[in-house]
Amino acid sequence: MLLKTVNDAERTDLRFSGHTVEKIGGTSMSRIADLVPTLFAREGTDPYNRIFVVSAFGGITDRLLEHKKSGQPGVYAAFASDQDDAGWLTALKTVAEAMGEAHRAVLDHPADIAQADEFVRERVEGARSCLFDLQRLCSYGHFRLSEHMLNVRELLSGIGESHSAFVTVLLLQRRGLNARLVDLSGWRDEGGATLDERLRAGLSSVDLAEELPIVTGYAQCRGGLMREYDRGYSEVTFATIAALTGAREAIIHKEFHLSSADPKLVGEDKVKKLGHTNYDVADQLSNMGMEAIHPKAAKTLRQADVPLRVTNAFEPDDPGTLIDDKPAETPGVEIVCGLNVVALELFEQDMVGVKGYDAAILEALKRHKVWIVSKTSNANTITHYVQASLKTARRVIADLSEQFPSAEVGARSVAIVSAIGRDLRSLRGVRRSLAALEDAGIEVIAQHQTPRHVNLDFVVPAEERDAAVATLHKALIEEAAAPAGTKAEAA
Ligand SMILES: Nc1ncnc2c1ncn2[C@@H]1O[C@H](COP(=O)(O)OP(=O)(O)O)[C@@H](O)[C@H]1O
Numbered sequence: 001m002l003l004k005t006v007n008d009a010e011r012t013d014l015r016f017s018g019h020t021v022e023k024i025g026g027t028s029m030s031r032i033a034d035l036v037p038t039l040f041a042r043e044g045t046d047p048y049n050r051i052f053v054v055s056a057f058g059g060i061t062d063r064l065l066e067h068k069k070s071g072q073p074g075v076y077a078a079f080a081s082d083q084d085d086a087g088w089l090t091a092l093k094t095v096a097e098a099m100g101e102a103h104r105a106v107l108d109h110p111a112d113i114a115q116a117d118e119f120v121r122e123r124v125e126g127a128r129s130c131l132f133d134l135q136r137l138c139s140y141g142h143f144r145l146s147e148h149m150l151n152v153r154e155l156l157s158g159i160g161e162s163h164s165a166f167v168t169v170l171l172l173q174r175r176g177l178n179a180r181l182v183d184l185s186g187w188r189d190e191g192g193a194t195l196d197e198r199l200r201a202g203l204s205s206v207d208l209a210e211e212l213p214i215v216t217g218y219a220q221c222r223g224g225l226m227r228e229y230d231r232g233y234s235e236v237t238f239a240t241i242a243a244l245t246g247a248r249e250a251i252i253h254k255e256f257h258l259s260s261a262d263p264k265l266v267g268e269d270k271v272k273k274l275g276h277t278n279y280d281v282a283d284q285l286s287n288m289g290m291e292a293i294h295p296k297a298a299k300t301l302r303q304a305d306v307p308l309r310v311t312n313a314f315e316p317d318d319p320g321t322l323i324d325d326k327p328a329e330t331p332g333v334e335i336v337c338g339l340n341v342v343a344l345e346l347f348e349q350d351m352v353g354v355k356g357y358d359a360a361i362l363e364a365l366k367r368h369k370v371w372i373v374s375k376t377s378n379a380n381t382i383t384h385y386v387q388a389s390l391k392t393a394r395r396v397i398a399d400l401s402e403q404f405p406s407a408e409v410g411a412r413s414v415a416i417v418s419a420i421g422r423d424l425r426s427l428r429g430v431r432r433s434l435a436a437l438e439d440a441g442i443e444v445i446a447q448h449q450t451p452r453h454v455n456l457d458f459v460v461p462a463e464e465r466d467a468a469v470a471t472l473h474k475a476l477i478e479e480a481a482a483p484a485g486t487k488a489e490a491a
């Protein structure tokens, strides 16, 4: 079976209308075979007029780069830090095996498996030679490895999405669908295109009425997709395609409905589907590492006026959750989530009334590429709640201690648990949350909110994160939905 691919030479304007652009994330990609009857070939529906953007199979990008949450090194991180070649070569072998396992779990025809095996072999071999050549080149003083690391990151991450898109096309073609691979990874091409140009070139010759384009979530482009958007970049590709082609709707398919808390944590029977929310809430979720949608992708869709829907990929008859710009009709907590963070605190008695401390701390955090989740300050103390390893936090502390020798700078691992909703006014949320946390015996280290009333944050000991999420979910969502006369009324 011959796969049709699209190349850069074909450049005309896109002529699509009435179509949807749909994204499948890594977790659901790992179950892509189960999605054929629910998503691709649903009885009684037209399988075409849709553009699919796919992420790498679950865990593959983590192995190619580094683990998104734990930071455990993958090929990229091993290559970046390696003194000898053993680390990254082993990591590359591990990822090749994981890719093979991923496609064997979803393909069943031996010919497809053989093609997918060959695809992995060719890309992994290509990456290995490229990295060796780069090392060799950089043994000459004129070429610095550090200047090429971003390209290495781009090259590696693209392999994950090229693989998953290739496998999806094999799978769908085998089931009789006219799927077409749109590989935007720039593998062995001349490069130099902007993101828009790359997307236009990839899609220009597709006939949406009769072809089902399976587009790689990674798109190679001038400036670099990773440099600008980093992890979760598939959603940027997805949103840009939806905006560029004037999609009727942009749809993100997930493993579960976008729910009032992580179903795996709180229980599938206890959480409820959001149904409707807005971009303000989506931004708060991204900030807490629970990516309903990449904030840059949300912006693109909002500006292009393309409605966004998040659905459960396995429940095709359920419309899922619509995300738009509208305010809530009634106040209420919609979702509770938690995140482990480092509380980085600078105390300086002489700070009162003196400017410049904040700017210096922000400069240090920026220098060490630390993600700020939240911050508070008082007369003489500034606390940033950040997502960083303790190693990075120690580097920031060393910088600040040098700059402010009389300040006390320290870091502590804690968790932020956040109750989020479009409108949290007049809910007595703080009082109810504090009472519930106290009843559950969970210490509250700090609490904050902003006058916008979209989030209530509680800082708790790191090990209490999940218990605090369950406690707040029960108090603010489950009991709030309980019938009259029960505990919610009394709160
Ligand atoms: N509020 C939430 N609603 C739904 N899923 C959630 C929520 N919070 C955390 N999750 C977790 O996110 C995981 C990955 O979801 P999904 O969006 O399908 O992944 P991906 O980013 O790979 O597409 C799910 O398995 C679920 O446990």
Ligand SMILES: N[C@@H](CC(=O)OP(=O)(O)O)C(=O)O
Residues within 6 Å of the ligand: 024, 025, 026, 027, 055, 056, 061, 062, 068, 160, 217, 230, 231, 232, 233, 234, 235
């Ligand atoms: N696979 C990439 C891109 C992405 O968007 O993934 P996901 O849709 O699984 O979050 C990553 O892990 O960053």
